[in-house]
Every structure is written in structure tokens, then in C-alpha cells.
Amino acid sequence: MKILHLSDIHLGSGLSHGRINPATGLNTRLEDFIAALAACIDRALAEPVDLVLFGGDAFPDATPPPLVHQSFARQFRRLADAGIPTVLLVGNHDQHAQGQGGASLSLYRTLGVPGFLVGDRLATHPIETRRGSVQVITLPWLTRSTLLTRPETGGLSLAEVHQLLLERLRLALEGEIRQLDPTLPTVLLAHALVDTAQYGSERYLSAGKGFTIPLSFLARPEFDYVALGHVHRHQVLCQDPPVVYSGSIERVDFGEEGEEKGYVLVNLAKGKTEFQFCPLPTRPFRTIRVDLTEVAQDPQAVLLGAIARVDIREAVVRVMYQVRADQIPLINLHELQKALESAHSVSLLPQLVNNQPIARLPEVALEQCLDPSHALQLYLDHHPGLEPLRQDLLTALQTLDGNLEQVDQENLDPPERPRSPEPVIQQLTLLS
Known part of the structure; x- marks a missing residue:
């Protein structure tokens, strides 16, 4: 059985790094995200896969603009038209404040889109595909707020609430596992921070809201594949069973500059699952850092030389350079902009460094x-x-x-x- 696992689309993010395309009227970064999503759906249809698993975070927040929502729906409708079952998991960005519901994805359940399943609670879903049956356990993003308002948590510290929530999750997962059909392949689809993952900016964005789940909760022999969302960097946390973050499909900001983006293609079989990461041709981000404070003459030439050594064609570029106060008149912004004109977008970020010694009072008791x-x-x-x-x-x-x-x-x-x-x-x- 073939599965396409993708996550963290964040459609509508990073628009400040784009510009308006006069031919379409759309922000070019929105077009980048749509193109990345379209490439994932193209692969699902070309294989064709038997099931698509989306690991959560469709948009930057729970109430995206209609145009963005429409762009997301237009791509996923292609799966419904092709008769490919799809599971849409609720992530932290898909929820309203305090973790209430999967606001941005619940529409698909309300409309009863054929073959679409919205995972907004911990539950096991038997799914029929063209190549047989599979059972998918959905584990959406969980928050401490689900417990903080209950009487039994009164007077408990956050650490104690954390442990209580983990214990409840462990028992709930165990209950789902005991009800599984042992003859069917099983997938756990979760949007979570796992304790062994290499985190990026997503950890700070969710600080104080979610909690970290031990890998031992997920790496269970009953699962043939664990599809994860939330962390934007693709990584494999365990091989047996495979516990995999597909990562995001496009770069949200410069914090993801060095990360490869893509999705995961899975060959699912009971007790023998294989998978491969499929990179996407996303727009590059480039950072140019130059310290000009030690340059005696012509800091402009040094700065232009640093730009010339980097491939900035159609890239999102930021130039971070340190200068002394006396060097500011020597920097020609017009020349810099001309040298950067092949970039997709540019941010010039000068930093003024005061290298004058500070007068100190003599040591006096x-x-x-x-x-x-x-x-x-x-x-x-x-x-x-x-x-x-x-x-x-x-x-x-x-x-x-x-x-x-x-x-x-x-x-x-x-x-x-x-x-x-x-x-x-x-x-x-x-x-x-």
C-alpha cells in the first residue's frame, strides 16, 4: 500500500518575503507555497498512492483569508476527484486559542467531502483503500489547557500538570492500541513535539502551549509507520517502527534556511514498511553576513565582493553587515540594490557598531x-x-x-x- 505523508503546509506564511505578481495579483510567496503543495498532489496522483496523510498546520492560523483557504481546497479536491482517501490532522495552528477545535479544517467534515477524514481527536479510523484496509490512529495537537481548567489540577505546578497529561495520554493510547485489528497495517498520525527531535523555531512558537511527548509513547511494535507533523525539519526518529517527521513543504522564514523541504513516500506493509524522503524544488533563502568594522578603506567594495560570491538568483536574501559610524557615508545603497537585483527579495540589515572606548571612573572604594x-x-x-x-x-x-x-x-x-x-x-x- 502506497501512502504520501506531508505536513506543515502553512499556506499564506512568509508573505513579507514576496511581492505582488502583476500577472496573477497574488503574492509570489503564496504562489511558492501553492506550487509546493501542487507538486505533492501531483506525485500522489502520478503514483498513484492509496492514501494521503496530512500531519497538520494547514495555515498560519485558524482563520485564513478566503483566497488562501480556496487555494488549499482546490489542491486537495484533486485527491477527492481521484478517489484517494485523505486524513487531515489538526495541528496547533489549525486550532482557535486554548486548543478549541480544528477550526480551519472542520469545514471538510461539515461538508462531507467524500474520502476526507478530519482528525481532531484521539481515535482509530479504519480506512478502505484500493489496495485493502488500513487503520489510522489520529493524535492531534494537545495542550495543557485541556487540564488546567479542571478541578483535579488545582494547586498543581506546570510540571505536575505535564506529568498528569502524559499519563492520561499514555492510558488513552493504550486503549486505542488494544482495540486494533492485529491483522491490518497500522499508522499513527500525530502532530506533536517528540523529546528526541531536533527542534527549530516551531518550539518557541508553541512555548507554554503544548508539551513534549516521549518517543517511547510512539515507537510501539503495534505501529507499522508513525507519521509526524509540527517540526519543520525532516528527520527520522526511529527505524523500527519508522517514526518520521516529513517536515514542512516550504521555508517559512530564515530559521529554515539550511533545511531541505519535501514529503515522504511510504510503502506500507504489516511488519515491513519502507519509505523515502522526496525533496521539493523550493525557493532558496540566502544570508550574507559581513563585518566591515575592521576594514580600513573602501567598505563598499568589501560588501559588494561578499554579495558577488553568493548565488542570489531568485533567492530570498538578507544582507547583514556591521559598520562603524564613520563608514556609513561610504556605503552606497543604490549600488547595493543594483548588485542584488537578481534576487527575488532583499532585506538590508545594517548594524551600527560603536567601537569608541567608554570612559570609566577610576577604581575608588x-x-x-x-x-x-x-x-x-x-x-x-x-x-x-x-x-x-x-x-x-x-x-x-x-x-x-x-x-x-x-x-x-x-x-x-x-x-x-x-x-x-x-x-x-x-x-x-x-x-x-
């Missing part, structure tokens, strides 16, 4: 400098630029000192506590 006036005098002696303000600052300090004495006199119960000048001295030291 605090007990030797208890007078705020003395501390201010010392500070001004080492900052010649403040000389025109010396008298005004000293006068302001005397006024402040007098006001503080008056407040202390009014608010302190006898005997009076001596007022320490240490906070003033510390503030002046921080200013230096």
Missing part, C-alpha cells in the same frame, strides 16, 4: 567616596564633554539633596536614620 558631590565631581572630571553643564549639575544635586533631607525628616520615626548616598553613587557609576 565606596567607603572613600561617600559624598554624592564628590562622586559627581569625579564623574565630570572624566567626561570633558559635560564641562559646560558642570555648575548646573552640581546645583541640581544640591537641590535634590536638600529635598531628600526634608522628606526624610518628615517620614522617619525617631531616632532618625542616616541617609546613605550609595544609590546616587551607584547610579553615577552606571552612567559611566
Whole structure:
């Protein structure tokens, strides 16, 4: 039985890295994501596969614009027209806040699209394909909020809630496994963070919302293949049984610059499953980093040389360069833009570096400098630029000192506590 496993489409993401295509009126990055999804569906139809498993996160959020939703539906309808069963799993981006429902995917269940199954709860689904039966357990994205509002979690720490939720998940999974037909091939389709995975930006995007699942929960002999979603980097966590993140189909941001994107083609058999990762021809991201602060002459030439050494054709490019203040007039932005015109989109990100030494007060023991006036005098002696303000600052300090004495006199119960000048001295030291 052939299965196509894809995940994390995020259709509509990264539009800031694109531009409007005048021929279509669409953002070019949206067109990139649609093209990647279309390539996955093309392969499913060309094989043809017997089942398509989508591991969750169809869009950036649960309420995508109608145009984006329509583009997603147009591609997946091709599977329905071809009679290929499809399971759409609910990911964290497919849910409303607090993990309530698979808002962006529930439409397909409501409309009763033939052959489409929406996995928004832990359940086992027997599915008939052209090459026989298969059973798929769906495990959507789970959040701590499912327990935090219940009475039994009152007074528990997040760590204790985490353990309670894991124990409940373990028991629930065990219940599903015991009901499996041992003669049929079985797939677990889950949208989750697994403890042995190599995480990227998705871990921070879901921080505090989801929880990490031990690999031992998923790598069970009852499963012939474990199809994972959520982590955008393709990786194989276990070979027996295969526990596989297909990864995302397009780059969402520069955090995925070095990752290959694609989907997984699976030959499923009871006790003997084979799979292969199929890369997609996605748009490259390129970062050019240059430190110009040590360049004595012509930083523009050095920067242009760094750009020339990178293949930027039709790539999403960011140029991050460090410059001193005196080098800013030597950078010609028009020339930079001309050198980068073959790129798809460009971000120029200069960073101003202050390499001037900071004047420091001499080492003075605090007990030797208890007078705020003395501390201010010392500070001004080492900052010649403040000389025109010396008298005004000293006068302001005397006024402040007098006001503080008056407040202390009014608010302190006898005997009076001596007022320490240490906070003033510390503030002046921080200013230096």
C-alpha cells in the first residue's frame, strides 16, 4: 500500500518575503507555497498512492483569508476527484486559542467531502483503500489547557500538570492500541513535539502551549509507520517502527534556511514498511553576513565582493553587515540594490557598531567616596564633554539633596536614620 505523508503546509506564511505578481495579483510567496503543495498532489496522483496523510498546520492560523483557504481546497479536491482517501490532522495552528477545535479544517467534515477524514481527536479510523484496509490512529495537537481548567489540577505546578497529561495520554493510547485489528497495517498520525527531535523555531512558537511527548509513547511494535507533523525539519526518529517527521513543504522564514523541504513516500506493509524522503524544488533563502568594522578603506567594495560570491538568483536574501559610524557615508545603497537585483527579495540589515572606548571612573572604594558631590565631581572630571553643564549639575544635586533631607525628616520615626548616598553613587557609576 502506497501512502504520501506531508505536513506543515502553512499556506499564506512568509508573505513579507514576496511581492505582488502583476500577472496573477497574488503574492509570489503564496504562489511558492501553492506550487509546493501542487507538486505533492501531483506525485500522489502520478503514483498513484492509496492514501494521503496530512500531519497538520494547514495555515498560519485558524482563520485564513478566503483566497488562501480556496487555494488549499482546490489542491486537495484533486485527491477527492481521484478517489484517494485523505486524513487531515489538526495541528496547533489549525486550532482557535486554548486548543478549541480544528477550526480551519472542520469545514471538510461539515461538508462531507467524500474520502476526507478530519482528525481532531484521539481515535482509530479504519480506512478502505484500493489496495485493502488500513487503520489510522489520529493524535492531534494537545495542550495543557485541556487540564488546567479542571478541578483535579488545582494547586498543581506546570510540571505536575505535564506529568498528569502524559499519563492520561499514555492510558488513552493504550486503549486505542488494544482495540486494533492485529491483522491490518497500522499508522499513527500525530502532530506533536517528540523529546528526541531536533527542534527549530516551531518550539518557541508553541512555548507554554503544548508539551513534549516521549518517543517511547510512539515507537510501539503495534505501529507499522508513525507519521509526524509540527517540526519543520525532516528527520527520522526511529527505524523500527519508522517514526518520521516529513517536515514542512516550504521555508517559512530564515530559521529554515539550511533545511531541505519535501514529503515522504511510504510503502506500507504489516511488519515491513519502507519509505523515502522526496525533496521539493523550493525557493532558496540566502544570508550574507559581513563585518566591515575592521576594514580600513573602501567598505563598499568589501560588501559588494561578499554579495558577488553568493548565488542570489531568485533567492530570498538578507544582507547583514556591521559598520562603524564613520563608514556609513561610504556605503552606497543604490549600488547595493543594483548588485542584488537578481534576487527575488532583499532585506538590508545594517548594524551600527560603536567601537569608541567608554570612559570609566577610576577604581575608588565606596567607603572613600561617600559624598554624592564628590562622586559627581569625579564623574565630570572624566567626561570633558559635560564641562559646560558642570555648575548646573552640581546645583541640581544640591537641590535634590536638600529635598531628600526634608522628606526624610518628615517620614522617619525617631531616632532618625542616616541617609546613605550609595544609590546616587551607584547610579553615577552606571552612567559611566
